[in-house]
Amino acid sequence: MIPARLAAAALAAAALAVLPDTAAQADVEPKRYVALGDSYSSGTGTGDYFDEACMRSNEAYPRLLADGLGAELAFEACSGATTSDLLAEQLGSLDAETDIVTVTIGGNDIGWAEAVTACITPLANCMDEIEASEALVQDRLPGLLDGAYAAIANRAPNAAVYVLGYPRLFNGATTCGPLKQPNVAEQMRMNDAADRLAAVVQNKAEEHGFTYVDVRDAFAGHAICDDVPYLNGLAYPPSESYHPNEMGHLNGYYPALGRAVA
Template structure:
């Protein structure tokens, strides 16, 4: 599989550590396209370039493009499913694309519905979690395969990096949503997140794509932790999505490490 220009990556990573601007030579310009859902668009990180899709200047794709000095096409969109990626996003890819990042799958399995069930007082959310897990195991692999195959077809020489999802909850107390999510429910949600990660990782590996597992990066920074990088239940922002700190300190280093 085609790799990004080594000189461009080394220069970007080194200069980033020195807090100096990245200066890419014209012949080494990286053509980068970011696909995916709200965890890629930056919902919850703000401010947004596109209100409808909530594409944030503080999302990890935006930060990565700046680090690499890349020519950047940002088409990830909050609420996107694999069908949306195929219908509305992959058209941004061309034979000239050098780098693709994509995070997708959570909306296909109804993860938001499972979270909503868990934050609803006096509601048993285990059936919703189990249904999400069933979809992850039985339906999502084929959907991911279709997306990844289309990426390979449209951008055959691109380096493709697939990003996963963090576990949401610290599962040590019931601080969130007025205590309506029990520790047991938090643990059960985290188990579901682990299954989702495993499915995405396996699908990525089948195509030779790099998989970025951010669960370790977010450990100690989940909802209800002392320093959360994720929004919990909130009416003023996008709940259960990474804050700007989650993109900067969680996703960005993990993606750079994969490159």
């Protein structure tokens, strides 16, 4: 069996192979890249942060992509960000000279953290919380995404914008961890909700002329409770729970984004 770290290195090399040769671009002005979004963009879950307040990490996919492209990175993504936070706090680096924008946003607007918390609480039934999140996905999120995406397009009219989705958290087959929560039925229900979220985000991204990057296949076989998970289960500090780990960014988000950019 190939050790996990060697497999990670091989996948990282494959991701780099699809990006332009930065050495060949040495005489070209570096691309200007702005990374927006929430904890799935900031790198929360990797355990290595240069900005503790926003839990920004050099192991996160924005830094990996910037290094692969030889681009100048304005790293604005922040853990816990909602669409309103993005509009109020993250757009200052965008302008007509911006070449690339990436963003994950929306998960904190739909009560998803509350649903996850309910599902990992022993003896609790989290179906009501999941249904409440799904209702927000259908009824509230489309308008919020319209506002955020329109603002990005207005501030960076010449940029290629890549909207990254969220992975399914669970394998829907086994439980693990000290609490053995959520159970398999709850896992499957939460994965269904993740698919609903993906459909709305993709639809809105494409309506605005952005490229949607679906990462669900990249995380398939590497969910929480799988042998080589790309996602943290219940972790310490708790803020790192249910977020991509270092391999999730290196082997999940980064290759999927690299292929789209290439």
